[in-house]
Amino acid sequence: MARQTASARYRWLVASRVLAAVLGGYALTSAASTLLALLWPLPLAEAVAASTMLSFVLYTLIIIWVFASQRLRTTWLGLLAATALCTLLSWALLPAGGSL
């Protein structure tokens, strides 16, 4: 019985980690690449294209980081905090003509 609970717990942890990597990672990558596009001293279209191109490196690194980390809860918190920070900064930086 105890073994079954442990196994169920293990499965939940794996599911949570996969979710953190795939969805949490995608959210953070999206937010970070937006911020990078706004910060990059290039004409806007070029900055968008360049930061979008780089975002795949970032996504890969985040996924690997999530799977390498010891404490899943810290990882989730880190992902959420970083996403929130990037989003807020992007929002503050967004020129008046932006679509938001």
Next chain:
Amino acid sequence: MAWLHTWTGLIVAWVLFFVFVTGTAGYFNYEITRWMEPERPLAGTPLEYDRVALVENGLDRLQQVAPEAEFWAINLPHWAQAQRAWQDYSIEWTTLPQEGHERGRRGSEQLDPATGGLRTDIEPRDTGGGRQLYVMHYALHYIDYPIAFRLVGICTMLMLVAIISGVITHKKIFKDFFTFRPGKGQRSWLDAHNVISVMALPFFLMITYSGLMFFAQQYMPAAGAVTYGTDRAAIERFYDDLYGAHAHEAVSRPRADIGEMMDKALATWGSDTQLRSVFIQQDSGEPPRVKIGRAYGNAVLWREGHDLSYHADTGEPLPAEPEDNATVQSVQFMFGLHEGRFAEPWLRWLYFIAGLLGCGMIGTGMVLWTVKRRKQHAAAGTHFGHRLVEALNVATIAGLPAGVAAYFWANRLLPVELAERASWEVNVLFLIWGETLIYALFRDIRKAWIELLWLAAAAYALLPLVNALTTDRHLGVTLPAGDWTLAGFDLTMLALGAAFGYMAIKVQRRWLAKITDTAPAARSAVAGGAR
């Protein structure tokens, strides 16, 4: 990290194997198309034509068919590196967009360089050719395009993760590269997987990452969506900003002598340069421009710097159009590396071999997964998941190549007048692939491996024979004629047949050795499992 590598790899392995097989074939897609259209004549020495007459004749025709055009182009007969074929004499145009339309209509005509009139071309059979194989590597088949390229994107992203985590898993990557322990079951599969993966690692990283770039904005739309917006107009605006956009005015026949412009261009490039095209366009607020283009070259940015501009009315040289910005150049560079259009034939073979190594990397990884777990499941009784993976492996590694061979068989054997013939060629590919999967699910897996490998070997090895029986473009004709595109196809098929035959023999020996000598095999497998 080993866990991440194993599972990201397994989830997408079958799709990626398909992508690698069809994409690798794509490096020879023009050659494959040529083979699949046997009605076309053998390669001969092309005739020399008077370039000026061809241009004048093209302009006459363009004035008739496209009086209100935003550009006119006359393509001169030349040998093209990208297509690895002779490009025929043709004209192309795009009309000015009509009121309420974003773009004009494109048009083109093939002209006969001897008469100047429309060419009555040979009608080849209806075939998807190499292009259909190549397109499947990012658009799959039977699935809506927007869903398909996203599916492929997810698999590609997982492959990137699998590659990076695979490298991290290897603490001894350099030592492993020189390690091969054959005949040791699981350990040998691991060594083979390592050697193949590391051998072409830069290629795999390049091809995966640059593959993502083709749909980068679709896969990762956030930055563009926030700064530009998501509606059509916003997306249009983004690409106009990125690539630069001009308003165009209707072009008219240049008043200056185009023959002189071509002579000037040849004086700059050298008189043995092949001219590719004459392109006429008028950007609003700019002088009318005639661009003389030479055959595309061997640089990764294969289109860059292959034109010289002249004023259409005075014939004076015009400054070159501004270069693409650094970002666009980076994108084009990655596209260039991915597609390998700049590569001359030997480099193209290297691309092809690297692609085959990609199939090998994925294939050995897939086999390794099952070998590692086989004893465990054999002890615990039949496990459906494991059985399914085994069946998918054999159906993909041996069955899919057999399906591709069947695609070529269908090209030769389906009746020429069959309706929707081109789509039936592909249906045959998937029918064979699907049947091998059913076969692998119900047949003893060892027998399935051996039999399907032999099937693939026979399907490829017999293809030149089928070709000889159904067309007069077989090796007996193409070799003496020195048509290396057609002969090369048949020879490559023979080589693939030999490769699959070799694999079949190897697997057969191994299984037979195991059946006659079960006890030591079981011992070594246990030792392998403990690893």
